[in-house]
Amino acid sequence: xxxxxxxxxxxxxxxxxxxxxxxxxxxxxxxxxxxxxxxxxxxxxxxxxxxxxxxxxxxxxxxxxxxxxxxxxxxxxxxxxxxxxxxxxxxxxxxxxxxxxxxxxxxxxxxxxxxxxxxxxxxxxxxxxxxxxxxxxxxxxxxxxxxxxxxxxxxxxxxxxxxxxxxxxxxxxxxxxxxxxxxxxxxxxxxxxxxxxxxxxxxxxxxxxxxxxxxxxxxxxxxxxxxxxxxxxxxxxxxxxxxxxxxxxxxxxxxxxxxxxxxxxxxxxxxxxxxxxxxxxxxxxxxxxxxxxxxxxxxxxxxxxxxxxxxxxxxxxxxxxxxxxxxxxxxxxxxxxxxxxxxxxxxxxxxxxxxxxxxxxxxxxxxxxxxxxxxxxxxxxxxxxxxxxxxxxxxxxxxxxxxxxxxxxxxxxxxxxxxxxxxxxxxxxxxxxxxxxxxxxxxxxxxxxxxxxxxxxxxxxxxxxxxxxxxxxxxxxxxxxxxxxxxxxxxxxxxxxxxxxxxxxxxxxxxxxxxxxxxxxxxxxxxxxxxx
Amino acid sequence: xxxxxxxxxxxxxxxxxxxxxxxxxxxxxxxxxxxxxxxxxxxxxxxxxxxxxxxxxxxxxxxxxxxxxxxxxxxxxxxxxxxxxxxxxxxxxxxxxxxxxxxxxxxxxxxxxxxxxxxxxxxxxxxxxxxxxxxxxxxxxxxxxxxxxxxxxxxxxxxxxxxxxxxxxxxxxxxxxxxxxxxxxxxxxxxxxxxxxxxxxxxxxxxxxxxxxxxxxxxxxxxxxxxxxxxxxxxxxxxxxxxxxxxxxxxxxxxxxxxxxxxxxxxxxxxxxxxxxxxxxxxxxxxxxxxxxxxxxxxxxxxxxxxxxxxxxxxxxxxxxxxxxxxxxxxxxxxxxxxxxxxxxxxxxxxxxxxxxxxxxxxxxxxxxxxxxxxxxxxxxxxxxxxxxxxxxxxxxxxxxxxxxxxxxxxxxxxxxxxxxxxxxxxxxxxxxxx
Ligand code: SF4
Ligand SMILES: [Zn+2]
Numbered sequence: 001x002x003x004x005x006x007x008x009x010x011x012x013x014x015x016x017x018x019x020x021x022x023x024x025x026x027x028x029x030x031x032x033x034x035x036x037x038x039x040x041x042x043x044x045x046x047x048x049x050x051x052x053x054x055x056x057x058x059x060x061x062x063x064x065x066x067x068x069x070x071x072x073x074x075x076x077x078x079x080x081x082x083x084x085x086x087x088x089x090x091x092x093x094x095x096x097x098x099x100x101x102x103x104x105x106x107x108x109x110x111x112x113x114x115x116x117x118x119x120x121x122x123x124x125x126x127x128x129x130x131x132x133x134x135x136x137x138x139x140x141x142x143x144x145x146x147x148x149x150x151x152x153x154x155x156x157x158x159x160x161x162x163x164x165x166x167x168x169x170x171x172x173x174x175x176x177x178x179x180x181x182x183x184x185x186x187x188x189x190x191x192x193x194x195x196x197x198x199x200x201x202x203x204x205x206x207x208x209x210x211x212x213x214x215x216x217x218x219x220x221x222x223x224x225x226x227x228x229x230x231x232x233x234x235x236x237x238x239x240x241x242x243x244x245x246x247x248x249x250x251x252x253x254x255x256x257x258x259x260x261x262x263x264x265x266x267x268x269x270x271x272x273x274x275x276x277x278x279x280x281x282x283x284x285x286x287x288x289x290x291x292x293x294x295x296x297x298x299x300x301x302x303x304x305x306x307x308x309x310x311x312x313x314x315x316x317x318x319x320x321x322x323x324x325x326x327x328x329x330x331x332x333x334x335x336x337x338x339x340x341x342x343x344x345x346x347x348x349x350x351x352x353x354x355x356x357x358x359x360x361x362x363x364x365x366x367x368x369x370x371x372x373x374x375x376x377x378x379x380x381x382x383x384x385x386x387x388x389x390x391x392x393x394x395x396x397x398x399x400x401x402x403x404x405x406x407x408x409x410x411x412x413x414x415x416x417x418x419x420x421x422x423x424x425x426x427x428x429x430x431x432x433x434x435x436x437x438x439x440x441x442x443x444x445x446x447x448x449x450x451x452x453x454x455x456x457x458x459x460x461x462x463x464x465x466x467x468x469x470x471x472x473x474x475x476x477x478x479x480x481x482x483x484x485x486x487x488x489x490x491x492x493x494x495x496x497x498x499x500x501x502x503x504x505x506x507x508x509x510x511x512x513x514x515x516x517x518x519x520x521x522x523x524x525x526x527x528x529x530x531x532x
Numbered sequence: 533x534x535x536x537x538x539x540x541x542x543x544x545x546x547x548x549x550x551x552x553x554x555x556x557x558x559x560x561x562x563x564x565x566x567x568x569x570x571x572x573x574x575x576x577x578x579x580x581x582x583x584x585x586x587x588x589x590x591x592x593x594x595x596x597x598x599x600x601x602x603x604x605x606x607x608x609x610x611x612x613x614x615x616x617x618x619x620x621x622x623x624x625x626x627x628x629x630x631x632x633x634x635x636x637x638x639x640x641x642x643x644x645x646x647x648x649x650x651x652x653x654x655x656x657x658x659x660x661x662x663x664x665x666x667x668x669x670x671x672x673x674x675x676x677x678x679x680x681x682x683x684x685x686x687x688x689x690x691x692x693x694x695x696x697x698x699x700x701x702x703x704x705x706x707x708x709x710x711x712x713x714x715x716x717x718x719x720x721x722x723x724x725x726x727x728x729x730x731x732x733x734x735x736x737x738x739x740x741x742x743x744x745x746x747x748x749x750x751x752x753x754x755x756x757x758x759x760x761x762x763x764x765x766x767x768x769x770x771x772x773x774x775x776x777x778x779x780x781x782x783x784x785x786x787x788x789x790x791x792x793x794x795x796x797x798x799x800x801x802x803x804x805x806x807x808x809x810x811x812x813x814x815x816x817x818x819x820x821x822x823x824x825x826x827x828x829x830x831x832x833x834x835x836x837x838x839x840x841x842x843x844x845x846x847x848x849x850x851x852x853x854x855x856x857x858x859x860x861x862x863x864x865x866x867x868x869x870x871x872x873x874x875x876x877x878x879x880x881x882x883x884x885x886x887x888x889x890x891x892x893x894x895x896x897x898x899x900x901x902x903x904x905x906x907x908x909x910x911x912x913x914x915x916x917x918x919x920x921x922x923x924x925x926x927x928x929x930x931x932x933x934x935x936x937x938x939x940x941x942x943x944x945x946x947x948x949x950x951x952x953x954x955x956x957x958x959x960x961x962x963x964x965x966x967x
Contacts, residue, residue, distance in 0.1 A: 222716035228744045235683030
């Protein structure tokens with residue numbers, strides 16, 4: 001298997017029986033030690049699949065850590081940088097080492113040239129594989145873009161904090177290599193433009209003659225121009241290094257979005273021919289979503305009378321159980337468990353839960369029987385009996401992989417367990433149109449229940465596809481989002497970068513001149529790269 | 533002198549005649565070709581004809597001047613709009629799946645109706661010579677900013693036919709802006725969001741607020757302009773009834789008192805006071821000259837006068853017109869069907885001399901042509917405008933075209949320079965053979 005020619009190499013796999021399948025890869029000799037990269041070059045080397053997977057997991061873990069850091073320390077930039085530093089630039093050759101290696105010159109210097117090459121290669125390869133893995137849905141793309149851009153930004157900031165004089169040369173070299181037309185202001189020019197330039201940049205910290213300033217065509221700084229946050233003169237935008245970082249990461253974001261769309265179009269070529277790669281890539285992407293625990297008992301409490309009106313914001317699995325309960329006045333064990341924990345997590349206290357179940361059940365059985373057979377069960381869920389454990393509500397994964405419903409059961413995930421016809425009918429009854437229902441059913445056919453459920457969420461709320469901005473992984477998360485939408489606290493995600501937006505004209509010439517390699521051109525594609 | 537009110541009943545016939553004998557096809561085509569063969573740019577340009585009854589015929593396109601001329605005369609549209617340059621000839625828009633706009637002048641739209649309550653001489657659609665000063669001042673300011681800040685050289689200001697102007701920027705860079713870049717430029721230039729200014733002039737607890745140089749620049753431009761001086765009094769921005777509104781901008785009790793006191797004087801002295809108190813240059817000069825010792829205003833209201841000046845006269849831009857590459861805009865030399873006025877390119881240096889109540893009108897131009905053109909030897913159709921008052925405006929148009937073509941030429945030369953260098957290698961694989 002070879003980058004840029006995945007197809008042909010895979011076809012040839014039979015020729016190399018006995019050998020490890022390999023990924024062909026040629027390192028572009030990279031003389032510069034900077035660790036910034038816009039990943040315009042394609043890895044092009046032979047790598048065995050084992051390394052391939054290892055590198056991919058490395059990078060995935062780094063991005064996951066990046067996501068984590070932001071969640072935990074995003075509000076505190078200083079702490080965020082600290083944590084990122086310790087986590088990502090660990091030199092212990094641990095999990096993160098290859099991707100996040102900083103350019104601290106002494107660390108870099110002690111590496112052999114072989115190690116340097118390897119670092120650069122892993123950086124390129126890791127990014128490349130993740131692009132393949134995360135190109136398939138808007139949510140995946142968004143996840144990758146967000147965290148890749150954060151990683152890029154971290155590296156940039158990290159470099160800037162280094163006292164090493166070479167950092168400026170590194171940056172200049174990086175810019176030059178990527179044909180980004182940025183010029184650093186000379187001391188003279190800085191003095192000449194003086195106060196006016198500082199005012200234009202809203203550079204409130206006073207004039208530090210030590211700070212670097214750059215000039216770049218205004219089209220490349222359009223966001224700063226729009227907010228009147230840079231100084232403009234003769235079509236050039238003048239800005240400090242911090243803003244340059246902002247511009248570069250925006251540029252990277254746009255470029256990444258474009259290559260993801262291109263990768264998506266190319267993906268079938270790979271998937272058709274490698275049965276080993278496909279599940280691997282899917283596994284990678286799926287690992288990105290690991291939800292939080294829903295225990296209930298948070299601030300908001302509801303009463304049993306509120307369940308009915310609230311139920312229209314329940315996910316389909318819970319609505320099914322709810323309706324079944326109303327109709328049959330009974331729930332079997334699986335459904336009691338699934339629904340009971342869900343209700344607990346949305347804030348239904350024990351007494352209310354008991355009353356709620358009692359009211360329904362006693363329409364069919366007498367209350368003595370209820371107390372004996374079912375009340376214990378409810379109290380147990382609330383940790384008042386047995387092991388006294390505070391049970392968390394079940395995530396989708398558990399519902400989907402758990403014991404499937406048999407006749408008379410109403411638990412489970414409708415997208416996984418319900419008959420297509422039945423599912424179709426209930427979606428149409430919900431007011432979705434044919435096209436929308438078709439889309440959802442298609443996801444269920446390929447076992448993407450999370451996506452089916454997410455689309456249902458969006459369509460039922462008049463949002464565009466991907467408008468939720470993430471995937472449903474937990475019924476309670478579904479409910480939380482639904483309530484936010486209901487209250488106008490959550491707005492449709494504008495996944496703007498994903499609309500093939502063109503970046504600054506003088507930069508993108510390179511990006512856009514590469515078109516998707518013809519998928520049909522089987523043999524000749526050997527000299528073609530997969531441009532992404 | 534607007535001899536008589538425009539009587540649109542004859543419009544159809546006039547339009548046909550105007551397109552046939554006066555419309556400056558040659559310059560017009562030259563502009564839209566930008567120094568290239570008609571097939572490169574002109575033929576890819578969208579024209580929209582708006583017929584009587586507001587029927588829009590979009591995506592018309594023409595191979596060359598003759599083709600365009602023939603159709604324009606034949607259809608004699610009430611209005612002519614210009615759109616973008618597309619990836620394919622717009623008339624084939626249904627044929628190509630990758631049909632999309634690729635290039636378009638950057639445009640600005642200023643309309644007097646957006647000036648709200650700072651325009652007191654007229655309301656709504658009515659326009660007088662006093663009103664025009666708003667537009668003239670707006671053009672003065674924006675024209676300078678577009679040049680200084682963005683480096684645009686090919687700028688054309690066109691009378692919209694009624695109560696505003698459009699600006700067309702024909703620089704290569706301006707034409708190639710994508711939508712978000714267009715929005716960026718438009719928002720940079722626009723100091724208003726709705727009726728409110730989007731500039732933080734300070735006040736509240738904000739100590740002295742650093743203003744963007746562009747805001748200071750606009751302030752200085754306005755302050756130095758005679759147009760501003762006459763607007764100030766003609767539009768009665770310092771009349772008694774405005775006092776409360778002005779004082780709302782100021783928190784400092786002492787300053788409020790001082791301004792209130794100054795309003796006991798007559799208008800011109802009120803202004804005098806404000807200048808000496810709040811305009812730093814004036815104050816310093818005044819103190820030096822007279823030995824007076826007027827204190828600078830406290831930090832919370834040191835930008836008060838800047839707010840005052842810009843709030844009253846800074847152009848209100850319709851940002852939406854600027855942001856879409858494929859947005860249609862009324863073409864220069866189009867006839868305004870209600871007023872009969874021609875959308876004429878103006879000379880920004882002399883824009884204050886333009887009399888909006890006597891703009892070139894289609895019926896009058898035809899009359900002039902009949903009277904002056906008859907005994908002329910060079911009574912050739914293409915130069916018909918030479919015998920009318922349109923002549924000067926076509927001259928303005930040609931000046932713009934000259935600059936646009938020079939800029940295009942320059943950019944082409946730059947591009948050539950780049951082409952000689954070895955191409956950037958983006959994909960090392962392209963030239964590699966696989967073993
Ligand atoms: S995906 Fe999860 S929330 Fe949605 S229906 Fe299935 S189990 Fe319920
Ligand atoms: Zn007026």
